[in-house]
Amino acid sequence: MQSNNNHQETLSDPEEEEITHLSSSTPADNSSGQTHPLVGDDHDDAPVGSHDKDLGMSEEAFHDFIEQQVAKKRSNEPLSLKDKLSIWTIxxxxxxxxxxxxxxxxxxxxxxxxxxxxxxxxxxTFIICFIMQAMIILYLTEILQKTELIMKEEHGKKESLEEENIMQEKTSEQDVEDITHTNSNDQEEEEPIETIEQVGTTSVPVKEENKEPIVFEPDLHTIGRLFLNRVLQILFDFSVIIHFISILISYSIAGPIAIASLFNIKDYYPYFIPGFVLILTIFVLLLERFLSHIISAATIFKGALLLIMVGLVGFISQQTKLNFTDNFQYIGHPFLIGTVSLGGVMNTLPCKYSKIVRQSQPPAVVNEDEDETTEEMRIRVKALKIQIFRWSAILGLFVCFVINVLWCLFVLRIVPQESSSTDKNYPSLHKSKEKGEISTVPIIEIIKLKYPQYVWLGYFVQFFISLSITVSFCTMSAGAKHMLDGYVKTFEMAQQRVGSVASRFSEFLYSKMTFLKHKPSRMSLLLKIVLYGATFLPTYVMAQINPRSFLTVMEVFTSMALNLESGFFISLILLISCRARYSHHVISVPLPKLFIYATVGIVAAYFLFAVVFDIVYSIIGWAWPEKPF
Structure with a gap:
C-alpha cells in the first residue's frame, strides 16, 4: 500500500523529478513492479532485471538515456532576468x-x-576590406576560446606537479620526524613535532582555503606563445606592439589638433600633446577598472553624437553639391589607410572576452544550494555571451563601414579635391594632405567661409572629434595594457619553474636589490613599470618630435603592423589551432571546419598582399613622390 502511494506521488511530480527519479534507480532496481511513463507498463509481472532485456538497453545505456532527457529539459529552461541582462550587456x-x-x-x-x-x-576596395575584417573577428573569437581551454589545461598540469612536490615534501618531513622520534629524548622531540605539525596544518590548508579561483583571461601575447614557434612569436608580438605604438602616436597628434581647433588656436596644437598623452596614459594605467565604466558611457554618448555629426555634414553637402572626379589609376592611394580605418578591433576584443571569462567563473565560495543544474546553466549562458560578443563586434564593424563611406562621400561633396587655380588659399583635400591635417579641418574652414550661419556646426564637429579621439586613445591604451599584463603573467609562471631564464633572472635581481626579495610582488610591479614605459614613452616622444607626421604614421607603420598582426598571423594561428593536437579542446561556439579551410587561405593572402603593397608603396613614395597608382 505504501508502495502504491509512493508511486502516485511520483506520477504527480513534475517531469524533471520523474527523470531524476529514474536516474537514481536503474530498471534492474525496480523490483516492486512499479511503472513509469518514460519506461512503459507492459511488463508489470516481469522478474527483477527483465526491463534491461525487454527495453533492449543495458544499465549504462539506460543511464545515458536518462541523462540525455535531463539535459534536454534543462536546455529548454528559460533564462533568468539576470542572465538576460548580463548577455545583452556584453x-x-x-x-x-x-x-x-x-x-x-x-x-x-x-x-x-x-x-x-x-x-x-x-x-x-573598401567593401573587400570590410569582408576581410569581419572574417578576422570570426577567427579571433575561435582562437580566444581555444586559448582559454589550453590555459586551463596548462594550469591543471602545473597543479599536478605541485601536488607531487607537496607529497614528496610531506614524505621527507615524515622521514625526518621518524628519525627524530628514534634518536632524541622526549623533551627534545616535542618541539620538532610541534613545528612540523604547525607547518603541515597551517600552510597547506590555508593555501587551499584562501585560494581564489583562477581566471584564465586570454591575451594577444598568450595566443602567440601557445600557438607559434619562438621566431614567429617574437615577430607577432613585435607587430602587435608596433601597431599599438603607431596608432597611439596618430591619436596623440590628431587629438591635440582637434582640441586646438576647438579653441581657434590650431597652430599651437603641438603644445597640447604633452598634456593629452600624459594625463590620459596615467588615467588608463592607474584607474583602468574605474575608467572602463566612464569609457563605456562616453562611447555610447560618442555613438549618438557621431550619428548627429554625419547627418549634419550630410546636410551641408546637400547645400554645396560639389562634384568630384573618380580615377581608378590611383586606386592604391586609399587602400592602406582604408585597412586602418576598419582595423584594430582585434586588439581590444580580448579585453571584452576576458569579461565574459570572469563572469562565467564559479563563485569562490560554493553555495550548498547550487547543483549541477547551476553549472550547466553557467556554461549555456557563457556560450550565448560568446555568440552575441562575436556578432556585436561584426555589427559594430558594419556600422563603422557605413559611417566611413558616408563620411567620405559627404567630405567629397564639400571640400574640393584640388585647390582652385584662382584661389590657392582655399581649402582642399590635397592641401590638407600636404599639411598632414585631419579631414575636419578643411570642412570647418569652408563652413566659416561660405556658410557662417552654420558656424556652430563646425564647433560641434570639433567637439565630437576631440571626444572621439580621447575615447579611442583610452580604449587602445587599455588594449595595450591588457597585452603587457599578459607578458607579466607569463613571466610570473616562468619564474616558478626551477632553472628557467625568468627564475635565474629573478635570483640575480634579488641578489642586487634586496627590497625585491622580501616581497616578490614588487618584481611584477617593476616589470610592469618597465613595459609600460617602453610602450607609452615612445608614443609621446614620437608625437612631440614630428607632430605633422599623422598620415605618414597611419599609412606606413600602423597599416603594416596591423595587416601583419591581425590578418596574416591570426589566419596562421587559426590554421595551427585546427591541428590534431588541439582537437580534444571542444569550444562552446565553434566555426565549421569547412568554412575555416575554405576562407582562411584567401584572408591570409589578402593581408599578406597588403603588407607587401605597403613596403612597395613606401619605397616608391620615397623615390617617386607622385605615385602613379
Missing amino acids: GILTFFVSIATILGTGILGLPVKLYQTGFWPFFS
Missing part, C-alpha cells in the same frame, strides 16, 4: 567598444587620401 558594450576602437583616426585621415582617387575606386 553585446552592447562590445558593439560600442568596437565602434570606439575602429572610428579613431582612420575616418579622419581617409577622405584626405581621396584627392586623386575619388569615391568609387575607394568604395570598390
